[in-house]
Amino acid sequence: xxxxxxxxxxxxxxxxxxMKAFELLVLKYQRRIERLIGRMVRDVDLxxxxxxxxxxxxxxxxxxFRGESAFYTWLYRIAVNTAKRxxxxxxxDPLVTEAGRAVGDDNDETSSVENDxxxxxxxxxxxxxxxIAQTVNxxxxxxxxxxxxxxxxxxxxxxxxxxIADVMNCPIGTVRSRIFxxxxxxxxxxxxxxxxxxxxxx
Amino acid sequence: xxxxxxxxxxxxxLSALVDGQxxxxxxxxxxxxxxxxxxxxxxxxxxxxxxxVMRSDELAGDAARDRAFLSDLRARxxxxxxxxxxxxxxxxxxxxxxxxxxxxxxxxxxGLSGVAVVLxxxxxxxxxxxxxxxALQQITAGRGLPENTSASGPAGSTSDLNEQMxxxxxxxxxxAAHKRLGGSSTAGGLSRVSNKVGGDGR
Numbered sequence: 001x002x003x004x005x006x007x008x009x010x011x012x013x014x015x016x017x018x019m020k021a022f023e024l025l026v027l028k029y030q031r032r033i034e035r036l037i038g039r040m041v042r043d044v045d046l047x048x049x050x051x052x053x054x055x056x057x058x059x060x061x062x063x064x065f066r067g068e069s070a071f072y073t074w075l076y077r078i079a080v081n082t083a084k085r086x087x088x089x090x091x092x093d094p095l096v097t098e099a100g101r102a103v104g105d106d107n108d109e110t111s112s113v114e115n116d117x118x119x120x121x122x123x124x125x126x127x128x129x130x131x132i133a134q135t136v137n138x139x140x141x142x143x144x145x146x147x148x149x150x151x152x153x154x155x156x157x158x159x160x161x162x163x164i165a166d167v168m169n170c171p172i173g174t175v176r177s178r179i180f181x182x183x184x185x186x187x188x189x190x191x192x193x194x195x196x197x198x199x200x201x202x
Numbered sequence: 203x204x205x206x207x208x209x210x211x212x213x214x215x216l217s218a219l220v221d222g223q224x225x226x227x228x229x230x231x232x233x234x235x236x237x238x239x240x241x242x243x244x245x246x247x248x249x250x251x252x253x254x255v256m257r258s259d260e261l262a263g264d265a266a267r268d269r270a271f272l273s274d275l276r277a278r279x280x281x282x283x284x285x286x287x288x289x290x291x292x293x294x295x296x297x298x299x300x301x302x303x304x305x306x307x308x309x310x311x312x313g314l315s316g317v318a319v320v321l322x323x324x325x326x327x328x329x330x331x332x333x334x335x336x337a338l339q340q341i342t343a344g345r346g347l348p349e350n351t352s353a354s355g356p357a358g359s360t361s362d363l364n365e366q367m368x369x370x371x372x373x374x375x376x377x378a379a380h381k382r383l384g385g386s387s388t389a390g391g392l393s394r395v396s397n398k399v400g401g402d403g404r
Binding site (some may be wrong): 007010013016019023027030034055056124129136137140161177183187190193201 | 274
């Protein structure tokens with residue numbers, strides 16, 4: 001139910017009118033939703049658009065979300081439905097596939113290579129992904145046992161703070177602090193890899 | 203990299219929020235700061251990415267891509283009108299009266315012009331507002347969501363919510379004038395019912 005959903009505080013905040021708070025949920029689920037859609041839709045160029053559409057629909061409908069399922073379950077269903085609609089649309093109209101391609105460049109000839117390779121399919125992007133994964137793993141290995149156990153129990157085992165406090169035989173405040181310090185340590189190692197280029201900001 | 207203690211406190215609140223364990227005042231502070239603090243947004247993204255990557259290497263990816271996604275989505279969401287469902291009973295509210303039965307209404311009025319603007323949340327007692335006339339559009343066009351409309355804690359009694367009424371003298375005058383006319387409120391969307399603002403009553 002809603003009470004057990006870690007997203008509940010943010011969702012309720014959005015429902016009360018703080019629509020900017022929706023962005024926190026977007027940043028949380030965008031990667032997972034894109035992966036899901038990528039498994040359903042063969043044309044990878046369509047994935048970001050369908051993912052965007054998913055979030056727009058969720059934004060519109062969030063006032064009616066009642067917490068009968070977890071927020072992510074609800075969002076997941078919207079993603080699946082949105083992707084299905086697109087697939088049905090594609091079946092009906094073969095020309096839609098053409099429209100689905102990224103057509104932003106005036107010089108079709110010179111940019112055809114870029115059009116064929118999506119951002120994350122380029123060798124550089126694949127390398128960057130690998131590096132991020134390796135850095136996270138290395139950073140976790142480098143943590144002290146307490147910090148590593150705390151963050152692993154939380155992120156991988158999905159235990160609540162209370163459950164972790166039980167397992168680790170420490171106060172909840174300590175759990176909260178350990179998880180925070182683990183994240184800090186990992187995030188600082190990641191920072192050079194994630195840093196904004198000139199002019200780009202969150 | 204040296205960090206201020208304020209940044210540490212901010213990031214620890216953020217870490218707790220990732221796990222759905224933030225205190226109400228921490229949630230409030232994060233959400234209020236969200237639009238202004240790009241560091242905050244960067245950290246939230248980093249913490250979420252760490253969790254994703256721990257669970258699946260597949261989700262590791264270039265942060266630039268995620269930034270672009272959010273940026274594109276913001277543009278799309280900016281065109282969305284914000285309409286809240288009438289306040290229904292929610293876990294913790296205790297007030298089960300449906301809004302239509304003279305209970306307190308809560309709804310946001312969206313601008314009628316091409317770019318929808320969030321006008322805020324109005325609390326109207328008793329009677330309702332029969333739609334927008336051009337004067338009100340003038341008054342409220344361009345206003346973002348006022349700070350004081352966001353609830354800082356779990357849904358409390360309706361008297362808490364009363365305190366979050368927008369204070370704008372012209373708006374108050376307008377509402378006072380329309381209260382006299384009575385009429386039914388529109389849930390969500392707007393209907394231009396009548397431009398008659400006279401002593402007719404209706």
